[in-house]
Amino acid sequence: MVNLGSGLTVAPGWIHVDGSLNALVSRLPKPLLKILYQWSDNRQWFSREQYVRILTEHRFVHHRLQYGVPLGDDTVDVIYSSHALEHIFPEEAQALLQDTYRALKPGGVIRLAVPDLEYALRLYQTGAKEQALEFFFSRNRSGYLNHHHYMYDFELLKNLLEKVGFVEVQRCGFRQGAMRDANILDNRPDETLFIEARK
Numbered sequence: 001m002v003n004l005g006s007g008l009t010v011a012p013g014w015i016h017v018d019g020s021l022n023a024l025v026s027r028l029p030k031p032l033l034k035i036l037y038q039w040s041d042n043r044q045w046f047s048r049e050q051y052v053r054i055l056t057e058h059r060f061v062h063h064r065l066q067y068g069v070p071l072g073d074d075t076v077d078v079i080y081s082s083h084a085l086e087h088i089f090p091e092e093a094q095a096l097l098q099d100t101y102r103a104l105k106p107g108g109v110i111r112l113a114v115p116d117l118e119y120a121l122r123l124y125q126t127g128a129k130e131q132a133l134e135f136f137f138s139r140n141r142s143g144y145l146n147h148h149h150y151m152y153d154f155e156l157l158k159n160l161l162e163k164v165g166f167v168e169v170q171r172c173g174f175r176q177g178a179m180r181d182a183n184i185l186d187n188r189p190d191e192t193l194f195i196e197a198r199k
């Protein structure tokens with residue numbers, strides 16, 4: 001089970017793939033992690049103890065999504081990616097999804113969660129303009145990995161998944177669907193488009 005662009009959103013037994021400093025330092029000794037915590041961009045969400053526990057009790061791979069899934073052909077049961085696909089350019093996203101298809105076992109499930117373009121546009125149309133603009137132009141200065149490079153609605157993402165070969169593409173509810181641990185990993189229910197497909 002592979003979580004692409006996991007950040008520190010983790011579940012037991014998963015391989016968490018992320019390009020951040022957190023994933024890079026995850027195997028360092030605890031005293032060093034405690035020191036590095038002060039530079040983590042997750043300080044606002046996690047205490048130092050939580051940060052160290054997440055990094056030491058879960059498996060992380062430091063890896064750029066532009067290089068695909070760091071696992072062999074037909075070896076993965078489930079791929080999950082939440083609020084990460086929009087952080088890479090659309091042609092990179094297509095290549096990544098093509099590679100998730102390669103890595104999944106036949107019949108394997110992919111579950112994607114992205115900020116819903118329709119939700120952002122609705123915010124704009126109903127007057128919440130600043131909130132809508134945040135989806136397109138991040139004010140977060142903590143790093144390039146935190147910026148959005150594209151947005152998807154259901155149709156755009158469904159077409160992309162079908163283009164690379166996935167079948168049974170369907171929209172899912174928050175924490176609902178065929179993928180195990182969606183109840184742990186799914187977050188941001190209001191703004192998120194959840195979608196599952198099968199190889």
Ligand SMILES: C[S@@+](CC[C@H](N)C(=O)[O-])C[C@H]1O[C@@H](n2cnc3c(N)ncnc32)[C@H](O)[C@@H]1O
Pocket residue numbers: 004005006007008009017018019020063064065066081082083084087088145146187
């Ligand atoms: C908005 S966070 C989402 C974290 C988590 N998946 C969640 O749903 O809470 C986006 C994550 O994707 C990672 N990321 C963004 N671009 C990436 C890239 N090109 N390669 C690897 N990781 C990337 C960031 O480091 C960050 O942890």
